[in-house]
Amino acid sequence: xxxxKPTPPPAPKLSGVAYIPRWFGGVCCYLIxxxxxxxxxxxxxxxxxxxxxxxxxxxxxVQRFVSWMFRGFVAMLTFAGVIKVNQTQxxxxxxxxxxxxxxxxxxxxxVVVLISLMPNVGCVVKQTLWRNPFIRGVLSSAGYIPNxxxxxxxxxxxxxxxxxxxxxxxxxxxxxxxxxxxxxFARGAANIALRTRSNILPVILRTDVAGLTKQxxxxxxxxxTINMSVEVGxxxxxxxxxxxxxxxxxxxxxxxxxxEQFYKTQLVHPIPF
Amino acid sequence: MQSREQIYxxxxxxxxxxxxxxxxxxxxxASLYQDLDLDSIDAVDLVIxxxxxxxxxxxxxxxxxxxxxxxxxxxxDGLMKQ
Numbered sequence: 001x002x003x004x005k006p007t008p009p010p011a012p013k014l015s016g017v018a019y020i021p022r023w024f025g026g027v028c029c030y031l032i033x034x035x036x037x038x039x040x041x042x043x044x045x046x047x048x049x050x051x052x053x054x055x056x057x058x059x060x061x062v063q064r065f066v067s068w069m070f071r072g073f074v075a076m077l078t079f080a081g082v083i084k085v086n087q088t089q090x091x092x093x094x095x096x097x098x099x100x101x102x103x104x105x106x107x108x109x110x111v112v113v114l115i116s117l118m119p120n121v122g123c124v125v126k127q128t129l130w131r132n133p134f135i136r137g138v139l140s141s142a143g144y145i146p147n148x149x150x151x152x153x154x155x156x157x158x159x160x161x162x163x164x165x166x167x168x169x170x171x172x173x174x175x176x177x178x179x180x181x182x183x184x185f186a187r188g189a190a191n192i193a194l195r196t197r198s199n200i201l202p203v204i205l206r207t208d209v210a211g212l213t214k215q216x217x218x219x220x221x222x223x224x225t226i227n228m229s230v231e232v233g234x235x236x237x238x239x240x241x242x243x244x245x246x247x248x249x250x251x252x253x254x255x256x257x258x259x260e261q262f263y264k265t266q267l268v269h270p271i272p273f
Numbered sequence: 274m275q276s277r278e279q280i281y282x283x284x285x286x287x288x289x290x291x292x293x294x295x296x297x298x299x300x301x302x303a304s305l306y307q308d309l310d311l312d313s314i315d316a317v318d319l320v321i322x323x324x325x326x327x328x329x330x331x332x333x334x335x336x337x338x339x340x341x342x343x344x345x346x347x348x349x350d351g352l353m354k355q
Binding site (some may be wrong): 149150151154186188190218247248249250252253 | 291292293301312313314316317318333
């Protein structure tokens with residue numbers, strides 16, 4: 001792996017009056033994100049949905065649109081000074097198809113950053129969000145996958161991956177607990193890879209300060225700009241594991257252990273408290 | 274007809290061989306998901322394995338309520354008696 005760009009120095013910590021514009025900027029980002037979701041599901045989503053084309057064409061159109069919107073949203077977060085994203089190998093993220101993209105999960109906006117870098121990607125979204133009337137329209141138009149239990153989930157993922165769409169999975173299941181390098185990985189990503197015969201591309205999200213973590217309330221806008229570098233590792237090929245003579249459940253355990261090990265060696269430092 | 278002990282031994286064999294679980298961690302009270310760290314995909318695999326070994330068809334609904342090792346033994350015992 002090549003991390004060509006040197007990491008920028010940590011940003012200054014704003015306090016007092018200097019922090020006020022940062023806080024307003026950050027809170028505005030939340031408002032615009034929510035409003036953007038609502039307005040686009042009432043306007044652009046229906047247009048994209050009824051514009052002629054096969055189901056696959058429609059879905060990929062919506063995915064490209066979401067990616068484009070999220071690029072704008074990341075630019076807004078950068079403008080507000082919440083986060084600054086450094087990417088060196090985004091080409092690879094642009095060119096892959098039918099691949100499972102796994103990443104560690106340091107902040108609230110990881111999925112937004114990843115989708116902004118990928119025009120052709122879906123994700124698994126928990127059932128509670130499918131009941132949310134504001135974003136349900138976007139989720140289904142973009143062909144995202146509801147988590148409907150193991151057997152159905154595997155079928156859905158196989159279908160999405162076979163269309164060439166990539167799939168983002170955070171094996172940590174939730175944001176990294178501060179003080180840890182990563183949370184223990186769930187085996188879903190490895191299981192999906194092995195059973196749908198897809199490769200895993202590991203993406204490393206390296207942050208220099210703790211911000212937008214699971215332990216902080218959403219309105220606690222970071223005082224220090226989070227420098228996040230997006231780095232792409234080498235593919236974990238499903239064939240490497242399938243060659244071995246053991247059951248899929250065991251292979252998934254092995255693949256998951258090796259993924260965890262990879263992230264621990266790459267990240268080295270825990271998310272600070 | 275298999276006794277409950279035989280069913281338990283068979284289940285232990287599957288858990289050790291297919292799911293890398295330590296034999297010492299398995300007892301009747303152990304929870305499949307918390308103590309033995311199975312996930313929902315493992316549960317599907319386990320059902321398939323049990324169907325192969327018992328020759329009985331297991332309905333997913335019958336396995337929904339299963340939480341512990343003894344629940345599995347009960348469910349299989351019930352099936353074998355049918």
